[in-house]
Amino acid sequence: MLNEEILKKKLDREKEARLLLEGEIEKTTRELFQSNEFLENIIDSLQNGILILNSNRELVKANKTFYQMMNIEYGDDLPPVESFIWEDCESKPEHELENGVDYELYLKNIDGQFIPVYLSQSTITNNKNENYILSFKDLSEIKKIENDFASFARFNPAPILRLNHQGKIIQMNPSAEKKLSESHPEKSFLDLFKKTDSQEILNLSKNGGSLSETILLGNEYYVMSFKGIPELNYIHVYGFNITQRIKSETEKQELQDELVKQAYSQGVAENAIQVLHNIGNVLTSIMGKITTKNESEILNRNTQLLSQMASKLESPEFRQEMDENKLKQLGALMKELSSYFQSHQSIFFEANNYIAKECKHIGDIITTQQQYANLKTQIKSKFSLEGIIQDCVVMHEHRIQKRNINLIFDINDAEVFVEKIGLSQTISNAIVNAVEAMDEDYALFQKDYYYIVIYTKRNEDSVELFIEDNGIGIEEEVLNNLFKYGYSTKERGSGFGLHNCANYMKNNGGKIEILSGGRGQGAITKLTLPMAKE
Amino acid sequence: MKGIMFNIFESFIIKNFNDEAWEEILEDSCVDETVFISPRSYDDNIFATLLNTALQLKQLPIEKTLVSFGRFAFSKLAKHSHHLVEKYDNPISLLEELDGIIHVEVRKIFKGAETPKFIAKRIDDENLELTYISKRNLPYLVEGLIYGLADYFGKDVSLKWEQDLENYKFHITFK
Known part of the structure; x- marks a missing residue:
């Protein structure tokens, strides 16, 4: 035989075998389901107690669970059906059982115990005879x-x-x-x-x-x-x-908001005072350049003298009496006046220039302040850190210069993403604190050299700004309380400033730290700020 | 005889010869049934006809072929009904329970199966006397099945059997 022929025959036989096998499986399954043994096994394995009754409501079969519920040995005789179903139920339905309805009853077992059950009935018709299946679900548990x-x-x-x-x-x-x-x-x-x-x-x-x-x-x-x-x-x-908890959380939040608001207002006020103070410093120095009272009196007197002299020169009596000696005296006086006016002209000119320059400086301070004052809402924005540092320095330049403080920058610029006014206040606060720390140090130690170093360090997502001074420094005990609300070491301090700064930094995803080795050791204000994303 | 034995016999022929040999046997036997499924029962005569045709066609000695087929058949049956044999750790225990447990289970799997009757008598841990009672009279097949059983448990076996009227008494030693 050819291989192909053999293969074909083999495949045909396999196909036929498969069909036969399927038929055999179907037949076997059918037989299995029809077998009483199988059905009895299934009924016995049910968790509900089952009673099968014939059309005369006589017991045909009770499953193992039902025997257990009745506390009767499996296979032993059960009492007549009606007795234990109806008579021993604590409350039986007043009408005949309806198929598919759950009746909540108590079944009394042979020990006299009442077992709470759901009883439901279903009817099956077999050879025109009706059989009843009663199912008892034990509700004890x-x-x-x-x-x-x-x-x-x-x-x-x-x-x-x-x-x-x-x-x-x-x-x-x-x-x-x-x-x-x-x-x-x-x-x-x-x-x-x-x-x-x-x-x-x-x-x-x-x-x-x-x-x-x-x-x-x-x-x-x-x-x-x-x-x-x-x-x-x-x-x-x-x-x-959780009503109380929510209420106290709401109150706490409201209080917190109020404190932040107060601290914010206080911060703004402090900043305004600082600006006015700076303007005052500039004005004081302008006043210093303006001609003193003494000079003014001399000038006045000289002007009067010049006017009297001119009147005398115009009078005929004076002209008649004029001799060479008097003319010489007059010439000398004229020279003196000329020299006086000449010298004071340069003083006035210099003062004028100085006043003009300082007025421009006042203008710069006011402009800078106005920039922040115009930002009415606390909205975060992206801006240059170096730019805002320079703005803050402009605002406090006079204090720094007046004290001969050396200001050193080492800034690697970065764009930060925070609310701008708050940062300006925080940096200003740090600068002012550094200056005041130096005043205090000077009163005690009179160092030759004072400095503020402002430098930055860039990290992956943040930038650290350090404002370091060699002022009086801070003791450890004070360091621990610096950010507490209402705490201040200054005579006229409110205790809002650093608390406000700390709140601001926290609300903007940043952090403020103040580091110091102790009294006489200087201090560093460290601000950690979130960098703006590209 | 159940269809599974026919299926195993087909595999036996194909393994020792080829597909063509089985086709030839089916054709030359002129049997009505050529497709066999394991759960169904077939007339014993069909098996006898197929066996005789195979012996004639391939010039095989009947005794040796039956022994060989029995040995082959055990490995297949053990694989098919592994749950029945894997709980035993030695062949004697299995033979002792062959009739009382294993064949009862076989009859559940293959409804209507006419399993042979075996009476086992353990002599000691290595020796057993087994009486085979069957109208099919296939002692050589039983001999082969015992060899297959020893293979399954990795044992060496020696046996001899004798006919006692319609029964066959096997004296078996497993080592």
């Missing part, structure tokens, strides 16, 4: 849970509920009943939950686990916690009243 639940929940002020797998309320304590009827009488319970999907809650009854969501019942807030009990297909719900 469920009843125990219900009783435990009821005794636990009855006097509990928290709303406590038990839901079935369809989300229907099976049990609830008086607290839950009162709160639900007062607040949402028309809504189904699960409809109160907006953030959690109802199906997710229902799944708990199958899969276990827990979920929670905050809801408002009346005027009180509750965290409703759902816990699935898959063994019994239930969901337990427990409500935690």
Whole structure:
């Protein structure tokens, strides 16, 4: 035979075998389902007690579970059906059983114990005869849970509920009943939950686990916690009243906001004082350049003298008396006056220039201040760190120069993303503190050399700004309290400044630290700022 | 005889010869059934016809062929019903429970299977006396099956058997 022929025959046989096998499986399955042994095994393995009755309602079969419920040895004689089904039920239905309806009854076993059961009936027709299948679901465990639940929940002020797998309320304590009827009488319970999907809650009854969501019942807030009990297909719900907590959190937040607002206003006021102080410094130095009273009197006197001289020169008497000696005296006087006016002309010119320059400086300070004052909202923005440092230095230049403080920069510029006014105030605050620390140090130690070094260090997402001075420094005990609200070491300090700076830095994702080796050791203000993203 | 034995016999022929040999055997035997499925029962005569045709066509000695087929068949049956054999750790225990447990289970798997009857009598841990009672009279096949059993447990085996009326008594030593 050819190989192909053999292969074809083999394949045909395999195909036929497959068909035969399928038929055999179907036949065997059918036989299996028809066999009484199989059915009896299935009925015996059911967790519900089962009674099969014939059309005369005589017992045909009871399964193992039913024997266990009745506490009778499996296979032993059962009492007549009607006796234990109807007579021994504590409460029997007044009418005949309807198929598919669950009747909640108590079944009395041979020991006289009442077993709570759901009884349901179904009818099957076999050869025109009706057989009845009665199914008894033992509710002992469920009843125990219900009783435990009821005794636990009855006097509990928290709303406590038990839901079935369809989300229907099976049990609830008086607290839950009162709160639900007062607040949402028309809504189904699960409809109160907006953030959690109802199906997710229902799944708990199958899969276990827990979920929670905050809801408002009346005027009180509750965290409703759902816990699935898959063994019994239930969901337990427990409500935690968090109204007080929410209220105190709200109050705390409001207080915090108020403090921040106050600190912010105080900061603005302090900044304004600093600016006015700077302007005052400039004006003082201008006043120093303006001609003193003495000079003014001399000038006045000389002007009067010149005027008197001119009058005399015009009079005929004076001209008649004029001799060579007098002319010489007059010439000398004229020279003196000329020299006086010449010398004072340069003084006035210099003063004028100085006043003009200083007025421009005042203008710069005011312009800088106005730039910040115009930013009315605390909106974060992207800007150059070096730029804002220079602006702050301009505002405090006079203080620095007046004290001969050396200002050293080592800035690797970076763009930061914070609210601008607050940063200006914070840097200003650091500069002013450094200057004042040097004043204090000078009063005690009179060092030859004072400096402020402003330098930066760039990290991956942040930039660190250091403002370092060699002023009086800060003791450890003071360092620990520096940022506390209302704490100040200055005679006229409010204790808002650094507290405000710390709040500002925190609110802007940054940090302020003040480092010092102690008294006489200088200090460093370190600001960590978030860098603007590209 | 159950279809599984026919399937194993087909594999035995193909393994020792080829596909063409099995086709020839089927054709020359002129049997009505040529497709066999394991759960179904077939007439014993069909198996006898196929066996005889194979012996004639391939000029094989019947005794040796049956022994060889039995040895081959055990490995296949053990594989098919591994849950029945893997709980034993030695061949004697298995043979002791062959009739009381294993064949009962076989009859559940293959409904209507006419399993042979075996009476096992343990002499000691290595020796066993086994009586085979079957209307099929296939002692050589049983001999082969015992060799297959020894192979399965990795044992050496020596045996002899004698006919006692319609029964066959096997004296088996596993080492």
